[in-house]
Amino acid sequence: MLNAQLLKLNQSFGIQGQLSFRDAGDGFIVMDIQNDQCVASVALQGAHVMTWQPKDEAPVIWMSPVAKLAAAKSIRGGVPICWPWFGPHVSDSNLPAHGFARTSAWDVISTSKLENGACQISFCLQHQPNTSWPYATRVEMHMMIGAELEMTLQTYNLSDSPMVIGQALHTYFCVDDVRNIVIHGLEDCDYIDKVSGSVRKQQQGSIVVAEEVDRIYLDQGQDVVIEDFNLQRRIHIHKENSHATIVWNPWLEKCKSMGDFGADDGYLGMVCVESANADEDVVTLAVGDTHRLSVRYSLTA
Ligand code: BG6
Numbered sequence: 297m298l299n300a301q302l303l304k305l306n307q308s309f310g311i312q313g314q315l316s317f318r319d320a321g322d323g324f325i326v327m328d329i330q331n332d333q334c335v336a337s338v339a340l341q342g343a344h345v346m347t348w349q350p351k352d353e354a355p356v357i358w359m360s361p362v363a364k365l366a367a368a369k370s371i372r373g374g375v376p377i378c379w380p381w382f383g384p385h386v387s388d389s390n391l392p393a394h395g396f397a398r399t400s401a402w403d404v405i406s407t408s409k410l411e412n413g414a415c416q417i418s419f420c421l422q423h424q425p426n427t428s429w430p431y432a433t434r435v436e437m438h439m440m441i442g443a444e445l446e447m448t449l450q451t452y453n454l455s456d457s458p459m460v461i462g463q464a465l466h467t468y469f470c471v472d473d474v475r476n477i478v479i480h481g482l483e484d485c486d487y488i489d490k491v492s493g494s495v496r497k498q499q500q501g502s503i504v505v506a507e508e509v510d511r512i513y514l515d516q517g518q519d520v521v522i523e524d525f526n527l528q529r530r531i532h533i534h535k536e537n538s539h540a541t542i543v544w545n546p547w548l549e550k551c552k553s554m555g556d557f558g559a560d561d562g563y564l565g566m567v568c569v570e571s572a573n574a575d576e577d578v579v580t581l582a583v584g585d586t587h588r589l590s591v592r593y594s595l596t597a
Pocket of ligand 1: 394490544
């Protein structure tokens with residue numbers, strides 16, 4: 297059954313020498329990409345980018361060394377897709393944090409090799425109304441994986457009523473040492489500080505991470521840059537139709553308590569900078585409308 301599924305995926309969507317599908321264990325299917333510009337991997341579950349490493353660069357996307365790849369479980373690292381809500385559900389604490397897209401099985405709808413040498417991959421999640429999300433919805437994730445990584449999350453409201461969605465591309469970025477980075481682009485923005493009881497604050501200057509950080513920056517549509525002094529590089533985050541940015545690092549105690557970060561100091565090598573529409577900045581989608589949230593990640597020295 298699994299072999300037949302892998303064979304079909306490789307026949308229908310594999311690209312000779314560049315893109316193939318494998319079983320990462322217990323039927324958890326991962327797509328491997330290797331082209332002239334990068335190496336990367338994407339899990340079918342959650343349409344979840346797990347790794348991305350442009351040629352001659354250190355990895356850009358962080359993945360926990362002990363991440364569990366299992367059906368219906370979220371993966372610690374990569375780019376989880378939070379959808380159709382961000383964080384806890386507004387009224388039902390039994391529903392999963394960050395929605396169900398990240399733990400759902402997505403379908404591959406197309407793959408291709410682009411003229412610039414990158415790979416294009418599209419996934420879709422066709423949702424039938426149920427108790428956790430009573431709206432007929434189609435969600436697509438379009439990726440361009442090469443020297444840059446582009447992702448577009450597209451939501452179609454196929455139901456007969458407007459719907460409110462929260463969403464985030466919850467990207468875990470690799471840094472050499474989170475204590476020696478600066479995050480630019482959020483200066484003067486208001487944010488909800490989840491570490492201090494969700495009080496509203498205003499960012500003074502650039503962000504330096506020296507303790508647990510869990511913040512939702514609001515009304516923030518501009519690009520963000522992670523400057524990594526040890527790796528001597530900048531990660532540029534260009535975004536469109538995203539009005540919130542989440543910055544998260546669990547720091548020591550939370551990292552230890554979560555148990556899926558690897559070493560106790562596993563938090564030092566990552567920072568999440570999430571391009572989102574969340575909290576006050578959720579999106580109302582009219583009947584028949586489509587919403588596109590896009591990001592593009594690139595590096596400079
Ligand atoms: C962040 C939230 O986006 O995700 C944090 O702001 C949360 O509060 C973190 O702890 C990780 O969430 P999860 O569900 O993947 O453990």
